[in-house]
Amino acid sequence: MSTSAQIFRQNATRWAGDVEHRHRIEKALRGYEIKRDEYKGRFQSWAEARRAAAAVKFEVINHLDKYLEQFVKNIEARGAKVFWASDAREAREYILQVARDNKAQFIIKSKSMTTEEIHLNEALQEAGFEVFESDLGEFIVQLREEPPYHIVFPAMHLTRGQISDVFQKKLQAEPVQDPEALTMIARRLMRQKFCRADMGISGVNFGVAETGMISITENEGNARLTTALPRIHVAVMGIEKLVRSMDDLALFLPMLATAGAGQHLTCYNTLYGGPRLAGESDGPVQFHLVLLDNGRTRILADSEQRDALHCIRCGACLNVCPIFRNIGGHAYGVTYQGPIGSVITPHLRGLLEYKHLPFASSLCGACTETCPVGIDLAHHLLQNRRNAVAQKPPLLDKILFFGFKLLMKKPWLYRFGMGMARLLQPLHELIKGTALDPMRPWTKTRQTPKFARKSFRAWWQARNPQS
């Protein structure tokens, strides 16, 4: 078993046993579910809107070269500097270079999972830059020196008490517990940072090919400030995040908000096209767009799973996933948690190293059902399992299936085996759950089913003596 799988298993066991944590997540998600269903219900047809969104994404992803070139040509014409990064290192180095060239000292960030993916904060800090996350949830987990717990709700695992503690410890804040008071502490502090920052880094929710603009979705206004006050704006965008036109956003913005946060539209949905233009009084004078591949073209090359690139990172599949709801976001140990993470992480970081993620699924299909862009996540999890086994069949599986095949092919052997098992089962009671038990991983937390006194075969023959 590989290291990341071992760590995953330990963490998952620990988190799943934390009943308070589970209650907290259940409670947080219950409110989300009510609002999500209310806003879905406002659509004249959510099902058709979903198929339309899937069709638009299918069109764009399957002509990605065309749309990317159109997008880049248009955004460059608006004064953006576009950098194509084939991996995380190239992206980090370019951003560090921009920071150095401009003698930036103080960097403010708005929420971006893509920058988490390339571990940008660590790289900037190591190079001596001060970096502040401005999204409240991200700011809290940054203070706690933790990765985001959820791609949309980074601090959903924390209580107000824990947040108050970290504010007191790291910010010498007043010992307040009220969410409003805590939010205001962060607001006041961030105001000073925003006014001092010379570089702002953001993610991108959608790239609009038609007009050469990026769209950023948020609730707090921190992305608006990040892109308004500092003199340099760097946006980091996965190459798959495109839509055809501005008008496509009329569908995608409400769907993202509904599926992701249970809102009809999030508070700020903003299109940016490059740096400030002649005649505009504020905004950054430089705009850099980093286009990131980092394994996305590998997903594109897997024609079976190409639609995983339709993902708009709404987080809906995490919210409905029984695994996520039990083990939480930190147990995964990767940037993208939940079903979508278990589909794409093996592509981004290596199938054999991360094959435990697709196996950690009940295949209930809730993710497939909820995905606003129609990604068949549950099937992709199965395909990842199949591909992992095909790449490197586990020895134990091979032995087990060899034995199973033998039993199935020889009825006398099957009858003999079942008879023996029925006879020996009482002996299993003596070692059940101990180190001697060959079934221990199963029996340590579960009951072993008892063999029936009479086998189905014997029972059937007794009922139908003529057959």
Place this chain on the structure above:
Amino acid sequence: MNGSREKILGCIREALKTAAHPPEPGGKPLPSPAPAPPQFRQWLPRVGESFEEQCQLFASNAAMLRAVFERVPSAAAAAEKINQIARAEQWEKIATHRHPLLDEVLQRVEVARLYTDNKYALEELEACPAAVTACEALVAQTGSVLVSSHACGGRAVSILPPHHLVVASASQMAPDLLSAFAIVRQKYEGHYPSMLSFITGPSRTGDIERILVLGAHGPKQLTIILVG
């Protein structure tokens, strides 16, 4: 310097040589070709056709979002409203920008002004308790205000001061996001401002125990005054 442009485009073209399996959400094949945006209207939330219906929808959305929406008959009435708020909140200086409707309203408002159309000092804007701006459109379907860096005083004025007050004219009411995009397309085609922002209610967060708090980073209050 454009990095690995050719390499990435090469990988994409190589990958796309194999056709993909289209997903079938809900067990039905995807519409092909992908729907044109005007078709989206039949699936998105319904919006009434008359101005009155749209105004009502906007008002109910605004209320739900905890924004304040007021309809007034004239610029003078709008000015009176702003004066009331200015007195109640003891504004000493407001941030604003040049715009025919705003000029007409604000000439009757007796509060000092910081104009953000031209170069301004950030500290001065930060010190303003309120901003009064125009907008590009109002969106009935979502209760949103569309502002731009070109016509609404730049990027910072609508996000930095704690109270954002929008003055709109009745002709700016758009039924949905598609119509709002049509308005800016017609106005700017090919020369879009560097920022277009849909503002849907006052700034908010739910990052602490999923409890709603207004005024996370942006304005705590959003007031929309519709003239006419």
